[in-house]
Amino acid sequence: MDFLTTRLRRDWWLLPVLAICLIGTLKRDDAHFTQPTKYAAVLIVVAVLALLLREELPEVTVLVNAGAVALFFAASFADGPVYLTVLLSTFALASRRPPRSWLPYVGAALVLIVVGLIHREISMSVKSTLGSVGWISWFVTIDLAAAVLAMAIRNRRETSTERVRRTETEERLRMAQDLHDGVGHGLAVIAMQAGVALHVLDRDPAAARRSLEAIRDTSRESLDALRDELTRLAPRTAPGLVAGPMAGAATGPAGTEPAPRTPRNxxxxxxxxxxxxxxxxxxxxxxxxxxxxxxxxxxxxxxxxxxxxxxxxxxxxxxxxxxxxxxxxxxxxxxxxxxxxxxxxxxxxxxxxxxxxxxxxxxxxxxxxxxxxxxxxxxxxxxxxxxxxxxxxx
CATH class of the missing domain: 3.30.565.10 (Histidine kinase-like ATPase, C-terminal domain)
Known part of the structure; x- marks a missing residue:
């Protein structure tokens, strides 16, 4: 029950869809068809509620919707907008699966609906049957158009996601290279200088002093390079976000993007x-x-x-x-x-x-x-x- 309540809160727009399908069908008056009953209302409710599963089980959703619509037609209930549920479930399926995955299910759904219509049209006049053939052609076209639109939206979303992922990867690589070039080089020199200082400390204090001075200068430059990278990583929501030893880096106005990186050396x-x-x-x-x-x-x-x-x-x-x-x-x-x-x-x-x-x-x-x-x-x-x-x- 909690699942149903949560989904209905999120997918509130399904309630207007349910109302449209119920009113558009139950209020229809057509002498050629059996008047809708409570069984028709049950089929409509099942078809709409199945849309709550369109994200986790889109294949099941489209087949349930198609089956409900097929039963609706086979029972010779008056036509109504219940077929909208099939269009919505087709769109949901095609937007989440590649064509090789959704085409069989959409094809099966259309076959179910056609079988339901054929069963109804057996007892109808030739004129009514021809009209149903035209309706079937129209519905198949609209359903496939919904699938193609969903596929285009999905491809665009995936392309955008891949572009963002590639940009993030390139930025991580750039930062890793900058840290390697700046901090990594500095640490390598510091380690080498420290070894030299220890080696000559007793017999050549002047040389040891020069090594220590080099360590001091190199560590300062390495801290500057590290400060630059941390400043670029800090969120631009308030000035002065980099504190402690890294304080003093320019952060720019609150909420602004970092300034373009300029070559240090x-x-x-x-x-x-x-x-x-x-x-x-x-x-x-x-x-x-x-x-x-x-x-x-x-x-x-x-x-x-x-x-x-x-x-x-x-x-x-x-x-x-x-x-x-x-x-x-x-x-x-x-x-x-x-x-x-x-x-x-x-x-x-x-x-x-x-x-x-x-x-x-x-x-x-x-x-x-x-x-x-x-x-x-x-x-x-x-x-x-x-x-x-x-x-x-x-």
Whole structure:
């Protein structure tokens, strides 16, 4: 009883449908047909109440409605709007199931109704029978039109849902890449610097101090990057939502969308990046001429250099890394090292077989601007990362 009460509250519009079917049928006066009785009213009520199950059991609903209408016609009751229940149940079924699933049930429902009409028309005149044939054609057309309309609405809804899902997936991937590039890189450098500081603390306090200063600077930059991501994730319902260590991030006016993300680093920050890497024990040679490149291309170039140097620092066992950047029609970035290169297990078709977002994230960022990324052994030994990035996004 609670189920029926709850559904009737939600589907209140079924009560007007029931009233229309009852009044439109019971008040009809036609000498050619048996006058509706309480049995006709029962069939109408059953057909309308079956619509309460249209979400959980749409196939059953359409067959129950068709069966009720078929019995209604077979009993030679006067025509009325009871067939509306079949149209509504057909729409509900087609909006929830693919065509290969709903077509058999709709076809069976139409067959039931036609059988009921044929049974009634056996005792009718030829003129009445021809009229029923026309009615059947009209009803089949309307019923299939309802199914096609429902299918179109369903396809549009699924397309919209898939678009939202794809957008959410792309945004999650972007945030993961940003956290990897910013916080992940910072933590890698901090761990390396902490190891250096512990190693030289007793015999070279000045070197340990430099490592600690690098840890301080890197942690600040990592916190800035994390603050940016948390600010973008915070709901825009009130200013100052990011508190504690993250406080101070611009949140914008209450209820507004976050401002478009702007690149944090470019080619001008490569020297600072190189200094942090050098403090970790890797010599970095810079050869930068990137004048004229757009900010988007510069940001991607910075990310490529950052990821490549971090990988050299962590995996290659190299003493020197060389960074070369040249701007022309495209921004060309090359990072080479003199290490032993990655192990065979670390190589795959995309370059370095790192489980995560390192090389794959680097590649996706470059390709997003229409560029290319190549990774592999350097001609003189070591490893080489080479990216060609269009000066502006296509």
């Amino acid at each position: 470019g080619l001008a920050e490569l020297e600072t990046l190189a200094s942090r890497i050098r403090a970790g024990g890797l010599e970095v040679e810079l050869d930068i001429d990137g004048r004229g490149a757009g900010p988007g291309a510069e940001a991607v170039a910075y990310t490529v250099v950052q990821e490549a140097l971090t990988n050299v620092l962590r995996h290659a066992g190299a003493g020197t890394a060389r960074v070369r950047v040249r701007a022309g029609a495209s921004l060309e970035v090359t990072v080479e090292d003199d290490g032993s290169g990655p192990t065979p297990e670390a190589l795959d078709s995309s370059g370095l077989g790192i489980s995560g977002l390192g090389i794959s994230g680097m590649r996706s960022r470059v390709q997003a601007l229409g560029g290319t990324l190549e990774t592999g052994p350097a001609p003189g030994g070591g490893f080489r990362v080479h990216a060609v990035i269009p000066g502006e996004a296509p």
